[in-house]
Amino acid sequence: MLQAQGLSKRFGGLQALSDVSFQIRQGEIYGLIGPNGAGKTTLFNVLTSLYIPESGTCTFGGQALTGRKPHEIAALGLARTFQNIRLFGNLSAIENVMIGRHIRTRGGVLGAVLRTGATRREETAIEARAHELLDYVGIGHRANDVARSLPYGDQRRLEIARALATEPKLLALDEPAAGMNASETVVLRQLIEKIRADGITVLLIEHDMKLVMGLCDRVLVLEYGKVLAEGRPAEVQRNPKVIEAYLGAGAAHDAQTVPGGEA
Template sequence: MSLNMNTELKEGEVLLQAEGLSKRFGGLQALSEVSFSIRKGDIYGLIGPNGAGKTTLFNVMTGLYIPESGRCLFAGRNLTECKPHQIAESGFARTFQNIRLFGSLSALENVMIGRHVRTHAGVLGAILRNRSTRQEEEQIEARAYELLDYVGIAQHANEIARSLSYGDQRRLEIARALATDPMLLALDEPAAGMNPSETVVLRQLIEKIRGDGITVLLIEHDMKLVMGLCDRVLVLEYGKVLAEGKPTEVQHNPRVIEAYLGAGAAKELGITVEEEQA
C-alpha cells in the first residue's frame, strides 16, 4: 500500500520555514531566535542534549505553545497562532516523546480516531446514522486497516493498544499520525526504548514514508540512526542553533563534538576530537 501524498510543492522546495522562534518559561529561555527550513522530500534531523529545546520547538511548531516571537510557515501558511487541530488539518502531523495512545481501545480504533480531521459527517450525521455517514465510517475503518498494514502491525488490529509491545505501540502512533494524510510527519524520539532490531524496522518504515512523498522531521538521540538516515541535521544547544547542515558536516563540526557528541559518541562515528583540533 502506497500513501501517494501529493502537494503543489515540487521536490526540493521549502515546505516548512521557521523564522526566529523564541519561547520563554518564566526565567528560562527555552528557545532563542531559532531559524531553519525543511524542503519537501527531506528527512530532517533535530538533535541536541537533554534540555536543548527540541521538544519545545516541536510544541511551538505544532500549536501546543505560542512563541514570544518569530513565526512558522508551512506550505506558505503562517501556523504561529493556529490551534493544534488546525495545524493537523493543514497537513502537519506529529507523534510524541511519551506514547499517547488510547490504551483501552484497539489498535484499529486508535487509527480511526486519527482520521477524524479528514471526516465530514459531524455530530448530526453521527446521531442520524444516515447512509453517507455509514459509508464514511466504512471508509475510515478500511483506511485504518491499510495503515496498520503499512506500518507492519495489521495482525494486531483488534488487540488492545496497551497490550502491544513497545515497538508496536510506536508504530501504531505513526499509523495514527499518517491517518491525518500529512505532508510533513514530525517524530519525537520514535526509537526511544527500542532494541536494535526494532530500530532497523523503524528506519525502514521512515524511509518508506519518505519514499511515498511525505517529508519527515525527526527528533532522535540515536546518532547512528540520525546520521545514516537524515538529509540535513539541526543541532540545538540551550535553545539556540549550534549547527545545521548535512550529517557529515554536522558530525565533523568541532563545536558539535565538544558540546554534544563528546569523545565517546564521536568515536562510534569514527571521529576523534583530537582529529578535529589538528
C-alpha cells in the first residue's frame, strides 16, 4: 500500500533521516518506534508532505506522494493525527469532525451562498456521518461539547474521528497513547483494532512498548534517522541492536547470554 525508498531529510547540519526504506502492506498495523530524536515524526511529516525530502521517493497505492500538497495526500486516502493535539478548541466536537469531511464534499462556495437543495442535503449527510464517527470512537455523548473542554483521552479520540472523516485507506497515528492512563490505553487499543478490522491500514508511532508489541503486525525501528531493525514484534524485541538503543550495551549483552532473553 505504501512504499518508501531511500528517504533522506536534513535540517541544517542535522541529518534527521538517512536512506530510510520500508513497505506497509494493506490491512496491517505497522509500528514505528525509536528513542527520542530518532526521526519518527520527521518521517511522518515527509510521508504527508509537511516536509520535502532531499532524496528518495514515496508512493501510496502506486501514486507518488513526494511533491503533493497535504490536502492532496488526504484526498488520496492517507490521513494522520499529530503528536500535539491539533483540534479547533473553540468549536464543538461535532463541528471538528464535520470539518474533516471537507475533502469529500462537493457543494463549493456558490452552493453555500445560494443554499441549494443539494447543498442542504450534503450538509445533513455530513452532520449525520460526523455523529456516526463520534459514536464509533466512543464519545458520541460529547458531540456538542466544546473541544477544549473535553478530557485529554476524549480529545485524542476526537482527533481520530476527524481523521476518519476523510475516509482514509491508511490512518497514521502519531503517539495516540501519549498522556493516557492504563484504562484509556486499553480503550485506544480496542479502537485501533476495530479500525483495522473495518478495512483501514494503520501506521502507528508510539512510545508505549506494551501497546506496540501487542498490537502491531510488524515494527520498524529508527535510530538517529536510520533504519535500525524491522520485523515482527518478537523479532524486534530480541534484536541486540534494538536492546542496546533502548537499554544500553550491557542489556544487549545480557539478552544474548540469557537463554530466551527478551527486551
